[in-house]
Amino acid sequence: MKLSHWLIFMCLMCITVSTSAQKRNKVYEDYIHKYRGIAVDEMKHYRIPASITLAQGLLESGAGKSELARKSNNHFGIKCGGSWDGRSVRHDDDARNECFRAYKHPKDSYRDHSKFLRSGARYAFLFRLKITDYKGWARGLKKAGYATDPQYANRLINIIELYDLDKYDHKGGLEWAEEFPNPHQPYLANELLYVVARRGDTFKSLGKEFDISHRKLRKYNELPKDYVFRGGEIVYLEEKRRRATKDHIAYVVRSGDSMYSISQKFGVRLERLYKMNNMDPDSPAPKVGDILRLR
Template sequence: MPYRKEFISKIANLAVENRNKTGVLASIVIAQAILESNWGRSQLTVQANNLFGIKGSYNGQYVTMPTREWSKEKGWHTVNARFRKYPSWKESIEDHTRLFVNGVSWNRNLYKPVLEAKNYREAAQALQGTYATDPQYAQKLINLIESYKLHQYDNEKQPKSETRPKPQPQTQQTSGQAPSYHGFYYTIRRGDTLSQLAQRFAVPMSFLQGFNDIKNPNLIIAGRQLYVPKSYTIKPGDTLSQLARRSPKNYRELARINGISNPDRIIAGHSIYL
């Protein structure tokens, strides 16, 4: 159905951008959004931009709606609940990720298995009984991911070790396609430290921090993907906005990370990281 393809195309870029920053699998984000929002057509999504059925309030904003819950005692039953209201889908996705990272007040590590999952199947299983009460929740997510090939947005073909990829021709990103970047992704292993990885990949640690939005360099999580930027020598005619297409960061963020005071003026022959 056309609206399904349109929904995936619209949310895929947001999910990939989120994956680049946090390591949360894009396929899981997209599949959950499909399932929880009925392809973006649910009343909750239309009224509150809430793609994931997250309850509570967001910056004091919420809507009250009926929802179906499952329990062993009552089976499926309907209750009224408050759900968070967001300005846009982008905030909904970011808040969804914060829930995975921060957990809930009574269990900060509730979603740690999701973050450390090696693939979408493990992540889906970790969500059953924690994120949703539906006993078929994991299988529903897996079916969506495999039916619509959502795992293509998990960067499966990127190296999972320090092996660098062979150079590939850069193509302009089109809607719904995973972007082609100058750098590559590395899946963090237990025992890794950011300083060791910086030395291994010959990248200044500050760039690993900047490209991955890492606030605490002493805290990296096994199972997450780390974007490893590569050095690029600026050529005559290059602009930072053009080069940003080959990076997970926009041109202003590239300027900040690379210490460029004027993002509209870059000098041929100088090196930057993308």
């Protein structure tokens, strides 16, 4: 065989091998089909590209086949950390017998992943990127230390491009971004998502932006139907909890505080706040300097 023919043959072989290596995996496709709706929903709420969420889920969980995903519904390899007080399991990773978070349902894992990124100071710079910049997000996650694998960003990008996951950042997600060109910035309190209302906001407009029933928004925030936002109010997008986090055991009342404003500040249901402090709605308002229990 002439050298030129041999080179052509080898090139064709390389192309064939490369194409074969890039062939889609049905297990991956099944995982994407199963969880893409959740990923898009998380994108709408937390501004994390659905493509990144899906690629991380695929990579971290082995498309849902890893022991951690199968037995503990942990699809993102999130370890317990100092603030975690939920269910946990022990699993070998960078070290032996490390503590990992465990969830009742994979959807809980997706929500915790969103909160993990949104509340982590080292990931804050990612939220200045465009929601369609999956390459920037992938490289940023590696830079922030999400994973120790030096090829982590490239692996995410390759998965996204092989399975066309970035279409989920556009389809529906892009239409939503165009409809709300100045979206509300989401924050976390008591591990709950909230936004700060602007003058002119309504329950319906906020509900449409975050795909939540306006009736649920009123219920979550314990506000009457005819309430008019003045701007500056905390508006929870999830139901408030029965108590505050371990970091907030008690609160010293300040000037301008009310039982309602304190319940909103710490994400605690108003009736629970009254009950924990042996009070009821007819009780005198707390005075400046009073100490209220939050848990």
